[in-house]
Amino acid sequence: MIDAARLIGSCDLLLLTLDTLRYDVAVESLREGRTPNLAAVLPAGGWEERHSPGSFTYSAHHAFFAGFLPTPVAPGFHPRLFAVRFPGSETTGPQTCVFDAPDIVRGLAGRGYHTLCIGGVGFFNLRTPLGAVLPGLFAESHWRPDLGVTDPDSTANQVALACARLGELPADRRVFLFLNVSAIHQPNRFYVPGATADSLATHAAAFAYVDSQLPPLFEALRRRGSALCVVCSDHGTTYGDDGYTGHRLAHPVVWTVPYAEFVLPATAETP
């Protein structure tokens, strides 16, 4: 486990949620070489199999922001990277970064971080009171239609916006960047030419598209220094599995999510 208690305060933090990405698709895509850019930064073991604390975006992200990232699937107590202080927590260890705050976003702000939200799916769209709850935790939040699920170029647009803001913020100001990738969430049929319905194949194609757009984001972070990165899905989804379609339901492919945590090194200084 990464020592978040030591790192927070000295490096930027990225939480990248690959909204709706299924664990089985993530693993197969990595094995088949369809996600080379993530392969270049993920730990040697690749994706870790974890259970999400929620079966859809709103519940999962509320839990994430309270310090409950996806849980390792093996039985036992698993120390968490982040926690907000409450009595009796059995998963707060010496390497857990603990905040005296209602959530980790405001906890990080209290440690001097600029908190930046690049929205994606509807729960981040700032268009309704409900769509403003999660972005409202952040000092700065963005959403436009071209960052959302209906734009085939959403990841390129999200990454461009994130890179622009990272470049504008002072280099000595630590940043918590949260980016909710919307492209894998339905509709995703437009990532397979000619497809007329969403399917596991279009889901995988959307994920390959997302991977192709990520290098500028990692480079922008590395130019600012090293960054603690958490990359995971918030839930999976069903495409007719056992008769189910969609998520917000208790099926193993919904609860089981890919997860990775790693430290992205700073770009080497040129003498």
Ligand SMILES: [Zn+2]
């Ligand atoms: Zn979601």
